[in-house]
Amino acid sequence: MKDYIIIGSGIIGCLIAKELSKYQVDILVLEKENDVVNGQTVANSAIIHAGYDLKPGTLKAKLCVKGNAMYDDLEKELSIPLLKTGGLVVAKNEKELDDLKRIYDQAIQNGIKGVSIINQETLRKKEPHLKSSLVAALDLPTTKVTFPWQVAMAALTFAKANGAQIKTNAKVTNITYQNGMFQVEINDEEWIETMHIISCAGVFSDHIARMIENIIPYQILPRKGEYYVLDKRVKGLFQHVIYPLPN
Template sequence: MYDYVIIGAGIVGTSIARELSRYNANILVLEKENDAANHQTVANSAIIHSGHDPKENTLKAKLCVEGNALYETMEKELNIPILRTGAFVVAHNQEEEDMLDALYQRAVNNGVKDILFHDRSQARQIEPNLADDVTKVLSLPSTKVTYPWEVAFACLENAIHNGVTFRKNSRVTNIIKNENHFNLEINDAETIQTKSIISAAGIFSDQVAYLLEKNVPYQIFPRKGEYFVLDRKAKGFINHVIYPLPTKKGKGVLIIPQVHGNILLGPTSQLQDEKDLLSNTREGLNQIKHDLHALAKNIPFNLIIRTFAGIRASSSYEDFYIQESKEYSDFFHVAGIDSPGLTAAPAIAKYLVNQLVNKHHLKKNINFDPIRPKKTVFHKLNFEDQLALVKKDPRYGNLVCKCEKITEAEIVEAIHGPLGNDTIKGIKKRARAGSGLCQGGYCEQTVLKIIARETNQPINKINYYGLDTPILVQETKVKP
């Protein structure tokens, strides 16, 4: 019998798992996909927002500001990458400058620190590629960016190190409440028992809740966001996150420098019925190009290397819904976690776990170790350290992904590491092989062979991202 089952291994579920592992409890994380961080957590803007935008006195505002501060500790403890960009919100005329003043006041009320204004010439000195008609900017120095799925992996690896169990390919298909526990059905087959459930199922939160409750107190409205990705050659074109003024539809189309040197352009904001339709649209991509001209000039559209889309778990509740079920004691909703959910995740975890500690009188895990060791990134080492590593393990001398400079040894580590994975996308998420200019055109076939060799599987059984998604199906040039 588990004390807690957490449904969903996105940034929220993994942050909760880590926070809960500070206490003595038997904890299981269930994820329906073949990997952690495969939904919202893998397709977002990667911004650790300052907290200037959420409405005052909401959980979004409180947990965003707290979460932003908590990333400073997480960086040290979990060895996650953070790029301290700061951000500008831009105005183009008197009316927008008045709106910028109101936003300043909201940021102050939300507890955002060190905010200031720059006039046209100061702003242009700092960011020469700002659009010519920008008249004033609100500067938010505490805004930064991270590598979202790496943060989720780090939380989950650290939670596992502290005793948590993780099961992937494990979809929760039914929940039945008995007198003192829940029976939880996985993949329509196996049943496990748990005293409490924490549902952190992202866009599927309402579906999971309906497995148990008759009246789910919110509805999830999937809201798509599309992006362009610029190659690392665009690095330095803009160094701050650049926001337009927010509207009812959200924070708008942005320019976002990334930790590995790429720049994201987007996202759009389109409501759709489907929870899993991630395709890009002509209208969405055209809208990004159109909206960006209000932010910057000389945008290097010739450096676009790919497009992608993510789907936000926006809810009818219009704020984060982090509450115990009103129908069933010990079922906890963590729902409606759209933006700024990445930023708020560590604070969401603390907010929920405090409730659990008080309700269940949890005792501290005296063996809790907050540290997740640093990963070796070969191309960042100095020449002497590189030579020493190649001597120890010659696979560091075999460069597989030429664009991102990733070696065979790093790919093997991604396959067998504490949260290893044997899919092409899983290796891309961990080692960045295939993330560069050629998008895997050059290295994917080598990665495929390494996965097959390391996992003792035939090459046509290696999946792209999940079960039954093989890249190779059959030989085409078979001798008669």
């Protein structure tokens, strides 16, 4: 019998395991793949967003800003790489300036520190290789870049050292609830009992939710996309994370 079963060993599951492992609790992390940290966490843009484009007052906006600030402590606690690059949201023309001001107000409402609108001249000084016709930018000093796989691995290593167990090739296939306990089925065969379940199954979270609830008011539809990766010879061409205006 476990105190906590964490479903999924992505960055969310690993960081939750790390925090819980500081307490006297029995933790089991279940991962359906044959290795840990192999979902979205292994292949993304690695940006720790400032939270400028999220609707003020929403949980997502609050957690994004709070989570961003937490990385300064995580850097020391887990010895992870953290590039404090800052971010720039660029306006292509005068028409886009209004939108830039709107997201500036939104960024202020979301409590992002140090945010400002910079003019063309300052933008050129910060990023000389950007198109010279760009008129202004929203400067976001709290935007950072890390290596999410390493963050998750460091967190899981921390949790393991504190006694958390990790089981790979262990797909959660069913969940039942009886006598105040959850019963978690693994690979359609083995059952493990637990007091609590924390679902961190990424884009499969709706599958897990459906094992417990009959009506789930959402469905996750994953999409595939394409990334362009610049050659390492152009390293240093840009210093910041550069964003277009959100549409």
